[in-house]
Amino acid sequence: MRTRDEDKVSLVKKMAIKSVVKDGFEGFSMNKLAKACEISVATLYIYYKDKDDLLISIAKEEGDAMGDAMIKNFDPTVSFEEGMRVQWQNRYAYMLENPYSISFFEQLRNSTYQSRFLDNYMQKFKLVIGQFMDSVVKRGEINPMPLEVFWSIAYAPLYALVRFDTEGHSVGGRPFKMTDKMLWQTFDLVIKALKN
Amino acid sequence: MRTRDEDKVSLVKKMAIKSVVKDGFEGFSMNKLAKACEISVATLYIYYKDKDDLLISIAKEEGDAMGDAMIKNFDPTVSFEEGMRVQWQNRYAYMLENPYSISFFEQLRNSTYQSRFLDNYMQKFKLVIGQFMDSVVKRGEINPMPLEVFWSIAYAPLYALVRFDTEGHSVGGRPFKMTDKMLWQTFDLVIKALKN
DNA sequence: AATATAAATGAATATTCATTCACTTATAAA
DNA sequence: TTTATAAGTGAATGAATATTCATTTATATT
Numbered sequence: 001m002r003t004r005d006e007d008k009v010s011l012v013k014k015m016a017i018k019s020v021v022k023d024g025f026e027g028f029s030m031n032k033l034a035k036a037c038e039i040s041v042a043t044l045y046i047y048y049k050d051k052d053d054l055l056i057s058i059a060k061e062e063g064d065a066m067g068d069a070m071i072k073n074f075d076p077t078v079s080f081e082e083g084m085r086v087q088w089q090n091r092y093a094y095m096l097e098n099p100y101s102i103s104f105f106e107q108l109r110n111s112t113y114q115s116r117f118l119d120n121y122m123q124k125f126k127l128v129i130g131q132f133m134d135s136v137v138k139r140g141e142i143n144p145m146p147l148e149v150f151w152s153i154a155y156a157p158l159y160a161l162v163r164f165d166t167e168g169h170s171v172g173g174r175p176f177k178m179t180d181k182m183l184w185q186t187f188d189l190v191i192k193a194l195k196n
Numbered sequence: 197m198r199t200r201d202e203d204k205v206s207l208v209k210k211m212a213i214k215s216v217v218k219d220g221f222e223g224f225s226m227n228k229l230a231k232a233c234e235i236s237v238a239t240l241y242i243y244y245k246d247k248d249d250l251l252i253s254i255a256k257e258e259g260d261a262m263g264d265a266m267i268k269n270f271d272p273t274v275s276f277e278e279g280m281r282v283q284w285q286n287r288y289a290y291m292l293e294n295p296y297s298i299s300f301f302e303q304l305r306n307s308t309y310q311s312r313f314l315d316n317y318m319q320k321f322k323l324v325i326g327q328f329m330d331s332v333v334k335r336g337e338i339n340p341m342p343l344e345v346f347w348s349i350a351y352a353p354l355y356a357l358v359r360f361d362t363e364g365h366s367v368g369g370r371p372f373k374m375t376d377k378m379l380w381q382t383f384d385l386v387i388k389a390l391k392n
Numbered sequence: 393a394a395t396a397t398a399a400a401t402g403a404a405t406a407t408t409c410a411t412t413c414a415c416t417t418a419t420a421a422a
Numbered sequence: 423t424t425t426a427t428a429a430g431t432g433a434a435t436g437a438a439t440a441t442t443c444a445t446t447t448a449t450a451t452t
Binding site: 023024025026027028106107109110111112143145146148149151152153156157159160161163164169171176186189190192193194 | 219220221222223224302303305306307308341342344345347348349352353355356357359360365367372381382385386388389390
């Protein structure tokens, strides 16, 4: 029998993400994706059941890969500040290496695909981070709060900073270029806000 | 001549926002909107040039209304903490009264409509807030930073808190209900992070 | 080398989409 | 009351969409 061309499969993944980032979910179409990959639309239906399956499967795979990258060198028993530092380090590195992936998730977060996708991805990541949160709250290093709120305080500034950087804004007439110093200054703000 | 039915016009606005919130921009269609309003599609093309015009016009109107609500009772010469307090108050009140409007903007932020829309809305709001930012930075109450970063630290937690509340999550098995105390505790975190 | 079979395809199909148009309806002005 | 005109409509239009299908192609197994 003929064997599946794995290069083609990963090209589809790559182009699907690129396409969603460029045109949004509202501009995404199976025919356009096939054309971008220079393959037949019908091939997409060999790889995936339908459009939803394609987008959600790809989102899950990307989510898992991202989750794994986030807990690299991460020890959930470590102090709050040190744990957060590793998280920022990992997130920042991942964002630089996978800008499309990050933008894809920002699109996903505010689309109707979000709810169908959210259920069961990043399992390992969620487990480890859950342990970390529990232990820092138990030790009284931070106050308990809804996870969403914690999340928005802890990471939104990092995402804003990198987005601002990559989109080529200018500040006070001069082109904005993020420095490591600025990154860790912002990190300090976040720690100051969260730490007891 | 026949007069335009303004009830119909505002129904269209209301349902368009509701539809985008429910199905996202990727699920929005002129035919579906007309059906939801129980009017002819052709009527939509009397009110608006085309689909883009409809969405962008509605976004601008909503944005201006929101902007005006944000600067109610707001004096840009006041102290950082007091200015922020009024902002939080106004935002919180607006979110409770206009939950669809807020969700609509969250969808918009990560859609391809964003760039075409962003240019010239909320003019008055931007002016007043700009004055406020300038004066608090000049007085050394906060450090200068990219506006996006400031924004994400200053308001993301509020949005997260309200979203978490309205989506009916539970925390530790019990249904989560946001209290005023919790709101202003979170506010304190934000002020602590930003203030010198 | 022959064969069985999954991969891959080009060309269809049916559906949904944005937009238009010939027509009817309501009303402000005459 | 008549009339001019903009509001409003139902039914089209053609383009884009998701999905299918009959067929061809490559290769693992025999």
